Amino acid sequence: MTEDFIQFVRDYYKSPDELIPLHAPVFRGKEIEYVTDTIRSTFVSSVGAYVDRFEVMMKSITGAKYAIATVNGTAALHIALHSLGVGSGDEVITQALSFIATANAIRYTGADPVFIDIDSDSMSLSPMALLAFLESECEFKDRIVTNKRTGKRIKAIVPMHTFGNPGRIEEICKVANQFRLDLVEDSAESLGSYVNGKHTGSFGRLGVFSFNGNKTVTCGGGGAVVTDDENLGKRLKHITTTAKVPHPWEYSHDELGFNYRMPNLNAALACAQLEQLDDFLNEKRSLSMKYLDFFENTKVTFKKEIKNSVSNYWLNTIEFQSKSDRDKFLAETNGAKVMTRPAWNPLNTLPMYQNCVSGSLKNTNHIADRLANIPSGVKWKE
Structure with missing residues (x-):
């Protein structure tokens, strides 16, 4: 799956060899x-x-x-x-x-x-x-x-x-x-x-x-x-x-x-x-729907907007079945110069916040171990 994903991203961004960032700025207006x-x-x-x-x-x-x-x-x-x-x-x-x-x-x-x-x-x-x-x-x-x-x-x-x-x-x-x-x-x-x-x-x-x-x-x-x-x-x-x-x-x-x-x-x-926000949002949604189709028959879950909401899909996000699967994906994609990243470390685990009050964080810990963000930026237009 990872090799197919890397090729999919490279084809989408029309970038056969260069580094593909997670979300680079695009300046094509005024x-x-x-x-x-x-x-x-x-x-x-x-x-x-x-x-x-x-x-x-x-x-x-x-x-x-x-x-x-x-x-x-x-x-x-x-x-x-x-x-x-x-x-x-x-x-x-x-x-x-x-x-x-x-x-x-x-x-x-x-x-x-x-x-x-x-x-x-x-x-x-x-x-x-x-x-x-x-x-x-x-x-x-x-x-x-x-x-x-x-x-x-x-x-x-x-x-x-x-x-x-x-x-x-x-x-x-x-x-x-x-x-x-x-x-x-x-x-x-x-x-x-x-x-x-x-x-x-x-x-x-x-x-x-x-x-x-x-x-x-x-x-x-x-x-x-x-x-x-x-x-x-x-x-x-x-x-x-x-x-x-x-x-x-x-x-x-x-x-x-x-x-x-x-x-x-x-x-x-x-x-x-x-001034370009609507165009950016439309392009990002188009990419997200392509990702949704790509991951549909895999063991990876694409994180969709919930009912009654519209997401800007700032960073497209996928969830793996295990931390080891996620970590392997991160290593292989970044090694191929396709930038992906995990979610942030939960804030309660950081040294300056370890003593703060926390509720049960079952979902937080589960998600943090399994999430990955994938390339989500809009493309430069010639």
Whole structure:
């Protein structure tokens, strides 16, 4: 199967010998034009027309009333949690199968992550596991949720839409509302993904996105926070620009702020990329359907979007029957210069998070040992 897969990928990308990356950026729109325009304007830092335009485009794409451009997705998640008052002595529930930034952003606020299991099909936070943990391990009194093991207040929930595949976010919202917990969606990987026609990142109080170099749309770095809450939207814009009070020449700051605003230079690149989002998504879906057909009669399972959701298929993902089968596949494909990779090590296994509270992580551990991501980028067009 592996040899056939390698040939399939090489035929698709029309690359007989070169390294085939997992997800390389493609610049085939107005990227050079917009970046050159920014340089000529001299507005290359955090003030500029493209930053404003980027925020308008993100509002249009996600359906959110407010969008705040940030330097990267990690900063977006950090500032989102900070704006909700998450701080030292608090805990934030998230999933153990995620990129390190999810847990790091929680820790930046002074809070500790609590790791809950995923659903095997969505690979995102399990609403059933979440509800079971809150009902059995926590006390809900006077609208405050307290972890009975640690005595700390649980302040928020951060589900992550893994590899662009939407999780059961509507069910997670119901649990969050039941326990009056703030919901922040880590949608770093899911630009262009939907649940029942609604864009990921728009279900909770806040949603965050990443535009890193390996994302569906990139500007090198870059991130965004979206929300429908007017007060949060205005405050986020204020504190991401060092909490500077507007004035023609004076520098006055009225609270602790952060230098998290996206530079205009990056925003120019992002705008050119966002103009191509629909084309990128269509091409990525076409590739995913080809992968689905390829793996249909094999012992490998292609991870499809779950019911009532539309995935952007940021990183196509397959599941093997055993860790040894997966590891052999990784070795053979990378040896043939076709880049594949395993899922991240579960966050609760990393040294800085080993002492954090975790629920049962049966699905997490099973999936982490058997998953592989395969080439998923769009092709350059001549």
